[in-house]
Amino acid sequence: MAKFLEYVPGNSFLHRMNPSVKLICAVLFAIACFATSNLAFLLVLLVGALVLAASCGLGRETAGLCRAVFAFSLILAVVILLTTPHGVPLVPLPWGFIGTGSLLAALTVIVRLMAAAIPLFLVFYVTKMNDITNSAVKQLHVPYKYAFTFTSTVHFIPVFMNDMAGIMEAQTARGVEFDGSLVKKVRLMIPLCVPLLVSSVRKTNSAAIAAEVRGFNLRTRESGYKDYPLGAGDWGALAVCVLVLAAAIALAALGL
Amino acid sequence: MIEFKEFSFRYREGEAPVVRDITLSIPDGCFVGITGAAGSGKSTLTYAINGIIPHCYPGDFYGSVTVEGLDTVEASLTDISRVVGSVCQDIDSQMVSTVVEDEILYGLENFAVPKDEIPARVDEALGAMGIADLRDRTIDSLSGGQKQKVAVASVIALQPRVLVLDEPTAELDPASSVAVFDLLARYAREHGTTVVVVEQKIALLSDYADMLVIVDGGRIRFADTPDAVLAHSDELLALGVNVPRATTLMNALGAQGLYGGPTVRNVAGAAAALKEVLA
Numbered sequence: 001m002a003k004f005l006e007y008v009p010g011n012s013f014l015h016r017m018n019p020s021v022k023l024i025c026a027v028l029f030a031i032a033c034f035a036t037s038n039l040a041f042l043l044v045l046l047v048g049a050l051v052l053a054a055s056c057g058l059g060r061e062t063a064g065l066c067r068a069v070f071a072f073s074l075i076l077a078v079v080i081l082l083t084t085p086h087g088v089p090l091v092p093l094p095w096g097f098i099g100t101g102s103l104l105a106a107l108t109v110i111v112r113l114m115a116a117a118i119p120l121f122l123v124f125y126v127t128k129m130n131d132i133t134n135s136a137v138k139q140l141h142v143p144y145k146y147a148f149t150f151t152s153t154v155h156f157i158p159v160f161m162n163d164m165a166g167i168m169e170a171q172t173a174r175g176v177e178f179d180g181s182l183v184k185k186v187r188l189m190i191p192l193c194v195p196l197l198v199s200s201v202r203k204t205n206s207a208a209i210a211a212e213v214r215g216f217n218l219r220t221r222e223s224g225y226k227d228y229p230l231g232a233g234d235w236g237a238l239a240v241c242v243l244v245l246a247a248a249i250a251l252a253a254l255g256l
Numbered sequence: 257m258i259e260f261k262e263f264s265f266r267y268r269e270g271e272a273p274v275v276r277d278i279t280l281s282i283p284d285g286c287f288v289g290i291t292g293a294a295g296s297g298k299s300t301l302t303y304a305i306n307g308i309i310p311h312c313y314p315g316d317f318y319g320s321v322t323v324e325g326l327d328t329v330e331a332s333l334t335d336i337s338r339v340v341g342s343v344c345q346d347i348d349s350q351m352v353s354t355v356v357e358d359e360i361l362y363g364l365e366n367f368a369v370p371k372d373e374i375p376a377r378v379d380e381a382l383g384a385m386g387i388a389d390l391r392d393r394t395i396d397s398l399s400g401g402q403k404q405k406v407a408v409a410s411v412i413a414l415q416p417r418v419l420v421l422d423e424p425t426a427e428l429d430p431a432s433s434v435a436v437f438d439l440l441a442r443y444a445r446e447h448g449t450t451v452v453v454v455e456q457k458i459a460l461l462s463d464y465a466d467m468l469v470i471v472d473g474g475r476i477r478f479a480d481t482p483d484a485v486l487a488h489s490d491e492l493l494a495l496g497v498n499v500p501r502a503t504t505l506m507n508a509l510g511a512q513g514l515y516g517g518p519t520v521r522n523v524a525g526a527a528a529a530l531k532e533v534l535a
Contacts, residue, residue, distance in 0.1 A: 006354065006396055007354040007355070007394060009355075009392070009394065128353070128354050128358055129352075129353060129354045129358075130352075130354070130358040130361070130362070131358075134365075148352075152352065155352070155354070158396075159348065202346075203346065203348075203349045204349075206344055206346045206350070207349045207352070209308055209312050210342075210344050210349060210350040210352075211352060212312070212333055212334075212337070213306055213307075213308070213333065213336075213337045213340075213341075213342045214337065214362060214363040214366055214410070214414070215334060215338075215363055215366030215367045215414075216366055217333075217334050218334055218367060218368065219365065219366045220368065222368075223365050223366065223367075223368040224365055225364065225365050225371060225374050226361075
């Protein structure tokens with residue numbers, strides 16, 4: 001199983017797509033998820049996203065992502081359940097009630113977040129970091145410094161996660177028990193953020209220096225080696241995503 | 257030519273200079289090994305060559321450091337990086353790409369190397385480091401030694417006239433360390449590149465370096481051929497420099513008048529010398 005947000009080599013349709021198109025499609029897909037509240041449509045989008053993930057052999061990674069997004073969206077869902085008294089009352093609360101509408105709204109949030117997150121995360125699993133940077137610079141005219149900063153940030157996420165795991169292992173070896181409730185785990189992890197922060201700042205500084213001594217400041221839009229031509233598949237994917245967005249907006253406009 | 261003239265440097269957050277009164281000339285094409293105890297100022301010397309000080313780590317800079325005629329204080333870091341290729345100590349932080357080929361391309365793209373030259377440069381760099389088969393591998397899947405070779409390859413693809421490496425074998429086993437030094441030395445010989453390596457493994461350095469520089473407390477204590485430097489094994493040990501035991505043994509025999517031959521650097525040399533003495 002690949003590490004979080006780390007490129008997984010492959011030759012699937014998604015792997016072969018133009019990096020900028022992948023990024024644009026993922027963003028359009030995410031906007032579509034937020035444009036509509038139609039649960040059936042969102043479920044179709046979620047299934048579509050899961051099929052995409054399976055098509056490039058990233059089922060396990062996506063399942064892991066879904067678990068993480070589910071845990072996060074569950075918090076939002078609980079808040080919605082407790083604060084949105086809609087539909088037929090099911091459970092009375094001192095300040096209102098939990099109704100069928102509340103359940104639907106909570107479920108919609110969970111499905112929406114999962115459907116929106118999957119394509120965005122897939123982009124990073126199926127695209128080399130340099131291709132995202134170079135394509136964004138060449139085709140989307142994003143300034144190189146911003147594109148590089150963005151991809152470097154993504155690049156460092158697994159590095160910092162590994163560092164945190166290392167720090168936790170070292171603490172475990174010294175008798176700290178991270179097993180137990182989430183609250184206990186968080187309480188034990190907070191002091192570890194200081195060494196993580198120190199090592200992160202050091203690593204970031206080293207990376208910046210290493211990039212600078214390899215001519216980072218000389219980079220221009222034209223100096224990228226690879227070209228990223230758009231193929232028929234890219235245009236097709238763009239068209240599908242635009243249609244999905246249009247359908248989501250139409251459903252919202254019709255109040256469905 | 258790299259020239260230090262009465263160079264001293266104190267980091268802005270430091271209380272005392274880390275290096276003091278350094279005067280040293282490194283001729284073109286020379287393979288120089290810098291060693292010394294931890295905190296002696298070895299890395300600071302490499303930072304002075306590649307311009308990291310004072311450009312990235314500010315402080316009080318005295319004297320001058322020139323590399324191929326460029327004053328490293330007056331020249332911009334970018335201008336210095338056209339001449340000096342650097343491999344940092346923290347290899348993982350140096351990697352900006354997810355795939356080996358992209359890592360090699362990174363510097364070439366930055367320096368706007370003509371596109372028709374790039375494939376040959378990438379092939380040559382990968383070939384020189386013996387990692388042509390790793391071209392499409394993800395960086396994350398590589399061993400420490402392989403990452404080290406990728407880091408060196410990504411720098412030599414830029415064809416720098418000076419190559420600066422800070423502890424390139426720190427995380428490598430002895431066999432991988434020798435492999436990296438073999439490849440480096442061969443590349444430097446073939447291209448006339450000046451190489452400056454900071455390294456703790458003095459025995460390894462002695463086998464490859466034309467000049468060995470021993471730093472202690474921010475000052476150069478010895479700067480000579482490996483044989484000449486290793487002849488001072490007692491002083492080196494007192495400075496915290498780990499001299500090969502074979503060298504220490506033969507130097508001790510020499511001090512007793514039992515051996516008068518050249519400095520011995522390894523067990524094989526000591527065995528041959530002892531056989532000669534006992535014959």
